[in-house]
Amino acid sequence: MRKRNCRVEIYFTKDELESLTKKVRKSGLSRESFCRHLLNGAEIKEAPSADVPMLINEVRRVGYNIDQILRMANARGMLDVPKLREALTENRKVEKMITAAYTMSED
CATH class of the missing domain: 1.20.5 (Single alpha-helices involved in coiled-coils or other helix-helix interfaces)
Known part of the structure; x- marks a missing residue:
């Protein structure tokens, strides 16, 4: 059974979505995880190099x-x-x- 059952739909402009996508890629997280961390007030750091x-x-x-x-x-x-x-x-x-x-x- 899913731990997270509540769904939220958000609409972005093209620029907002590009900005979010760039930040998500730098962090190395999934988009959903990135948003959850932001909402919980966590400091999101850029993913380390290999x-x-x-x-x-x-x-x-x-x-x-x-x-x-x-x-x-x-x-x-x-x-x-x-x-x-x-x-x-x-x-x-x-x-x-x-x-x-x-x-x-x-x-």
């Missing part, structure tokens, strides 16, 4: 590797564990900053 998701994945991969090294070092009592923890914390901050800059929060 390399941003790859960058986020790479930062996560590096963080995962640091975490694995930290676990091994901690278990064996070697390396400078506080420095590794600091590196992991910094990596997670960078990941959160990139993600926040290029994604939209789903309220």
Whole structure:
């Protein structure tokens, strides 16, 4: 069963529809989702370029590797564990900053 059962019809001029279509394309959302986000007061950001998701994945991969090294070092009592923890914390901050800059929060 549909979650959204109420339908609204809106008429636009050609210019208004072109403007809406351009904004929708930039956002990467469907037209309906774009309108819902606008009505709910969400800040709509331009969709990230294709390399941003790859960058986020790479930062996560590096963080995962640091975490694995930290676990091994901690278990064996070697390396400078506080420095590794600091590196992991910094990596997670960078990941959160990139993600926040290029994604939209789903309220």
